[in-house]
Amino acid sequence: MVNQLTLIRPDDWHVHLRDGDALDTTVPAAAKYFGRSIIMPNLKLPVRNVNDALFYRQRILRHRPKDSQWLPLMVLYLTDDTSKKDISEAKKSGFVQAVKYYPAGATTNSASGVTQLERLDPIFNEIQESNLILQLHGEVTDQNIDIFDREAVFIDRHLRRIKEKFPELKIVLEHITTSQAAQYVEENDQYLAATITPQHLLYNRNDMLAGGIRPHLYCLPILKRDIHQKELIRAATSGSKKFFLGTDSAPHVSETKESACGCAGCFSHHAALEFYAEVFDQADAMHHLEAFASINGAQFYQLPLNKSKITLVKEPWTIPEEIPFCGSQLIPLAAGMALNWKLRLP
Numbered sequence: 001m002v003n004q005l006t007l008i009r010p011d012d013w014h015v016h017l018r019d020g021d022a023l024d025t026t027v028p029a030a031a032k033y034f035g036r037s038i039i040m041p042n043l044k045l046p047v048r049n050v051n052d053a054l055f056y057r058q059r060i061l062r063h064r065p066k067d068s069q070w071l072p073l074m075v076l077y078l079t080d081d082t083s084k085k086d087i088s089e090a091k092k093s094g095f096v097q098a099v100k101y102y103p104a105g106a107t108t109n110s111a112s113g114v115t116q117l118e119r120l121d122p123i124f125n126e127i128q129e130s131n132l133i134l135q136l137h138g139e140v141t142d143q144n145i146d147i148f149d150r151e152a153v154f155i156d157r158h159l160r161r162i163k164e165k166f167p168e169l170k171i172v173l174e175h176i177t178t179s180q181a182a183q184y185v186e187e188n189d190q191y192l193a194a195t196i197t198p199q200h201l202l203y204n205r206n207d208m209l210a211g212g213i214r215p216h217l218y219c220l221p222i223l224k225r226d227i228h229q230k231e232l233i234r235a236a237t238s239g240s241k242k243f244f245l246g247t248d249s250a251p252h253v254s255e256t257k258e259s260a261c262g263c264a265g266c267f268s269h270h271a272a273l274e275f276y277a278e279v280f281d282q283a284d285a286m287h288h289l290e291a292f293a294s295i296n297g298a299q300f301y302q303l304p305l306n307k308s309k310i311t312l313v314k315e316p317w318t319i320p321e322e323i324p325f326c327g328s329q330l331i332p333l334a335a336g337m338a339l340n341w342k343l344r345l346p
């Protein structure tokens with residue numbers, strides 16, 4: 001039985017740090033585990049160009065713990081007005097790694113998102129030429145498409161076409177939630193990969209909806225049936241290079257989730273790596289955790305692996321019921337639950 005695992009320090013390829021006071025909590029939490037984090041650009045005023053990204057990066061770095069080498073990797077938010085120049089300047093900057101597509105209205109702070117994906121073809125072409133990464137929030141937002149089907153419809157309606165038209169565009173399908181997404185990515189070429197969150201590996205929609213509604217498990221794309229959860233676990237723990245860690249950790253003060261119209265997003269950075277360890281251990285796949293957490297993402301983004309290492313030990317502990325956040329508190333993912341794995345702090 002494995003009781004300890006040392007691995008190359010992992011990276012988080014999808015996180016929401018927010019801004020302002022939230023950075024007091026989110027930046028040290030990210031720096032505790034990760035070498036680098038891909039910082040989502042959906043602020044209230046989205047990160048639309050290199051200047052926005054530069055200033056946001058500076059605000060983030062002011063909160064980095066003194067002894068930390070952690071680095072934020074910045075992302076531009078695609079809007080209907082994104083220009084080719086925005087993309088070429090992003091590439092030149094050296095600190096912007098990717099460009100994120102949100103369909104307008106898909107999730108938290110996505111009101112400035114793209115209204116018609118086809119109109120972005122010249123921009124996709126520029127992203128391909130620049131060798132930046134295109135990150136997709138892969139859901140359609142039509143009111144007549146059931147919320148549980150929105151990811152699968154996005155793949156059929158949009159992703160197949162983008163793949164055909166831009167065969168060498170490097171695409172990450174973010175936070176996949178369905179068997180259709182896992183299989184599509186798996187069967188596709190080396191230009192397509194996917195991130196998987198801890199909540200979509202640990203839970204299915206019964207956990208959120210049966211026996212009472214649990215707003216702290218509400219995230220987007222929404223948790224699906226258990227057959228999809230099983231397929232995600234299989235994909236993540238399979239050893240395939242096409243899947244890697246992206247927590248999608250997204251804090252909200254508890255009042256905004258425990259509400260008549262609650263916000264989407266789960267905060268998981270209190271146990272970011274332990275959650276994955278739990279899943280890999282249960283799947284008898286601890287030997288694949290390092291590739292998923294520390295290698296596959298860096299290789300896809302064409303970045304060097306981190307030099308430092310971290311160690312997980314098998315040591316039971318209980319997740320806190322709440323965490324102070326922005327003068328209030330947030331309810332962390334799996335609050336009050338016991339975990340078997342723990343990061344050993346130096």
Ligand SMILES: [Zn+2]
Pocket residue numbers: 014016040248250
């Ligand atoms: Zn996200």
